[in-house]
Structure formats: C-alpha cells, structure tokens
Amino acid sequence: MNRLMLLLLCCLPLLAAARTPVTEVVVLSTLHAMHDDVPAYSQEVLAASVRRLAPDALCIEVRPDRFAARAPEPNKIEYPGAIYPLIEAQGYRAYPMEPAEPDYGRILAPYKSANExxxxxxxxxxEAFAAHMDAMYAVLRTYWTSPARVNDATTDAQMRAKHALQEALVGDGEREGWEAWNRQFMAVVERAVAENPGKRIVVLAGVEHGYWLRERLARRDGLRLLDTAALLSAGP
Incomplete structure (x- = not known):
C-alpha cells in the first residue's frame, strides 16, 4: 500500500466525523406555578426565551396523553399558558418526557413512599426541611431578575445542594426516585437528539432538574450542550 493510500485511509474517520452534523441541546429551566410570582420570568417571557433560543424541537415535561389532549396542568401552568400555544404557532416537534402509565406511577412510587x-x-x-425550601425559594425569587439567572450556575448550585440534603435526610427511596425520574427525561432527550441530527433541541424542565440534566448532557458524545444563561444574556 502506497503512502498516499495509507494517508487517505487514516483520514477517512476524520472526514466522516466532519460531515456528521452535531445536534445542539439547550436546557431551559422553567418555574411552573412560580412564573406568576417572578415578573422577570413570566409566562410571556418564557415564551419569548424559547423563541430566542430558536429550537427545531422541544422536549417538554408532560405526559404523552396529557400533551395529546392539551390537558390543563394544575402546577405546570406554563404549558397551557405559553408552551402549547407556542408549539401550535411555531410548529415545533415536541417530545413529552414524562412517561405514560403504568411507568409514571411505578417510577414515582418509591419516591412518594420514602417521603411519606x-x-x-x-x-x-x-418540618425544618420544608422551612429551608421556603426560605431558599424566597431568596431565589429575588435573585431571579432575568431568565438567564434562572438558568445560571448559581441557581444550579442551589438546586444541587437542595437535592443532596434531601437525599441525605430521606434516604434511598428519595435518591433512587429522583435518579429514575431524571433518567427518564434523559432517555427522551437522547431519542430527540438521534432523530434530529444537526438540529437544535430545547429541553424544558422544572428548575430543580436543570443541574442534573446539564451535568449529564455535558458528558454525552454526539451533541453540543450550549450555555443557556449565556445565550439568554447575549445581545440581539
């Protein structure tokens, strides 16, 4: 085999990699019912943030059956109030991340029983932990003066610490349930990545999930995790 042929063979994997489009992923934390309590991140601002991130597809924190029915969400008010209308208007491809029954109940059962x-x-x-959470969120509501701050490293650090303490207090059921729920989200995100090569996927998840998803996605091959706070802070 001559040197030119050997060189071409060595370069083929690099050329193939260069032709493979990289899918971008952005995790956008939401506040559920607190959107009505945080003026800087109202439902209208959330919708504008999604549009600014220019997704091709959305991963959404609802069950498939509830999404199909566009059912009201008693806590996740951002879905009927902002996200569902946005999906209809923009034609985003949507991936519900919560599982249908019976998996929904099966995953939540150990988590619920451990906390009870x-x-x-x-x-x-x-009681002390509940008071701690109330105080943490009271401070964060004053800190959240922009969508970027809801998605920054400071907020993620608070949620990471909150869950570390919660797991230490409640025990294995809490830890296993939280991990299983987040792994369910990750499986859907990975499917969206596989089905949308070279596109941009925005993952909408409650603010407590943000740190977990960003940490795992940052270690995944075959995608590029973007800095949500930086994107939302950038000029027009």
Whole structure:
C-alpha cells in the first residue's frame, strides 16, 4: 500500500466525523406555578426565551396523553399558558418526557413512599426541611431578575445542594426516585437528539432538574450542550 493510500485511509474517520452534523441541546429551566410570582420570568417571557433560543424541537415535561389532549396542568401552568400555544404557532416537534402509565406511577412510587415515611418518622426534620425550601425559594425569587439567572450556575448550585440534603435526610427511596425520574427525561432527550441530527433541541424542565440534566448532557458524545444563561444574556 502506497503512502498516499495509507494517508487517505487514516483520514477517512476524520472526514466522516466532519460531515456528521452535531445536534445542539439547550436546557431551559422553567418555574411552573412560580412564573406568576417572578415578573422577570413570566409566562410571556418564557415564551419569548424559547423563541430566542430558536429550537427545531422541544422536549417538554408532560405526559404523552396529557400533551395529546392539551390537558390543563394544575402546577405546570406554563404549558397551557405559553408552551402549547407556542408549539401550535411555531410548529415545533415536541417530545413529552414524562412517561405514560403504568411507568409514571411505578417510577414515582418509591419516591412518594420514602417521603411519606420520612415525614412520619422524622416530623421535626421534615418540618425544618420544608422551612429551608421556603426560605431558599424566597431568596431565589429575588435573585431571579432575568431568565438567564434562572438558568445560571448559581441557581444550579442551589438546586444541587437542595437535592443532596434531601437525599441525605430521606434516604434511598428519595435518591433512587429522583435518579429514575431524571433518567427518564434523559432517555427522551437522547431519542430527540438521534432523530434530529444537526438540529437544535430545547429541553424544558422544572428548575430543580436543570443541574442534573446539564451535568449529564455535558458528558454525552454526539451533541453540543450550549450555555443557556449565556445565550439568554447575549445581545440581539
């Protein structure tokens, strides 16, 4: 084999990689019912943030059956209020991340039972932790003066610490349930990445999930995780 042929063979994997389009992923944290309590990140601002990120597809934090029916969401008010109308208007391809039954109940069961047992066995700790969460969110609502701040490293650090403490207090059921729920989200995101090569996917997830998803997606091959806070802070 001559040197030119050998060189071409060595370069083929690099050429193939260069031709493979990279899918971009952006995790956009949402506030559910708190959108009505944070003027800088109202439902209207959330919709504008999604448009600014220019997605080709959305991963959304609802069940497939509820999305198909465009059902009202008692806590996740941003879906009927902002996201569903945006999907209809913009024609985004949508991927519901929550599982249908019976997986929905199966994944949540150990999480729910562990937290109920914690409240019964350690009522003082449970009350103290609830007060801690109320105080944390009270401070964050004053910190969240822009969509970028809801999606920045400071907010992610608060949520990471909150869940570390919650898992330490409640135990294995809490930890296993939280991991299983987030892994379910990740599986859907990975499917969206596989089905949309070279496109941009925006993952809409409650603010407590942001740190978990960003950490895992940053380690995934075959996609480029973008800095949400930087994108939302950039000039027009």
């Amino acid at each position: 047992a914690f409240g019964e066995a350690q009522p003082q700790q449970a």
